[in-house]
Every structure is written in C-alpha cells, then in structure tokens.
Amino acid sequence: MKIGLALLNICFLVLISCDNNKANGEVVDNENTNKKTLITAKAIENFNYSDYVLSTDGETAVADWEKYQEFAIQISYLKKADLSFFNGDKELLKKFIEELKAGLPKNLETNPIVSRVAIIETTTLRLNENLRLDNISDQDKLKSVKEVVVAFSNLNYQINKKLERDKYDKIQSEY
Structure with a gap:
C-alpha cells in the first residue's frame, strides 16, 4: 500500500513538473517571436542593387502592356512593404503571370526580355511560397523580396537596352 501511494505521488510530481516546463516553453516562444526582424519599408529601402527605370521610349513601348503596368504598381507597393499581392492565392498569381507573359508586346519579344519575364515568374512564385510558410525566417523572406x-x-x-539598340541600328553611317 505504501509502495502504491509512493508511486502515485511520483506520478503526480512528474505531471506537475511537465506542466511547468510547457508554460516556460510558451514564454520562450513568445520571446523568440518578438526578436524577429520584420519586413519593413526601411529594410527594403536598404537593399543594395541597381534600380533601373524605363526610359521614355520604354514607357511608350510598354504603354499598352496592361499586366506590366499592374506589376509595376505592385512592385511600388512591395517597396513600401505591402505584401498583399504577393501573399495572396497562388493560383491567382500564376494566372496573372501567365497573362503578363501572354501580353508581352511583339516588338519586345527577344530572348533576354523573355528570360527576364521567366525570372520574374520564378522569383514571384518563390516569394509567394516563402510568405505563406510560417517556418521561413524573415531574412529569407527579405531575400525573396529583394x-x-x-x-x-x-x-x-533589358527593355531599355533593346530599344536603345534598335534606335542605333536605324542610324546609317555617312561614309
């Protein structure tokens, strides 16, 4: 009888000590969440890269490319840390990218430009996956944004380069 009572007390103490560890673990998890770096406009602004904008010829060339215009707007929102477009439904994002590729103007259909659109597709879908998964660190998410x-x-x-090359190919030598 004393052995049974002793075993019951030991089991009770083990259960109580397990409960305390669980509560301590939750506090540690909350501390780790608070220490994470957040994706902010300031962090995105500090990226080190060459930001090319379209020339006036480039703006004219893509004026009728509606999905490019929409994507440019979404990129400007992304630079302000608004991730809602890239954080949305994957199927809608895929459909948007397919329409972006299909709407590419004929005068811009060169291998470098088509490959850049494919890279945009890959990086955009990777960003979507990284934003939707909880176990991806914020540093990896920031890398995907970049x-x-x-x-x-x-x-x-590439659009500017192609249009500039086309302009100089039209110039005839005087000799």
Missing part, C-alpha cells in the same frame, strides 16, 4: 525587385529592375534594363 530577388523580385531586382528581377523587375533587370527587366526594365
């Missing part, structure tokens, strides 16, 4: 912003900037650079 990849999307850089990919869009590189698309602008």
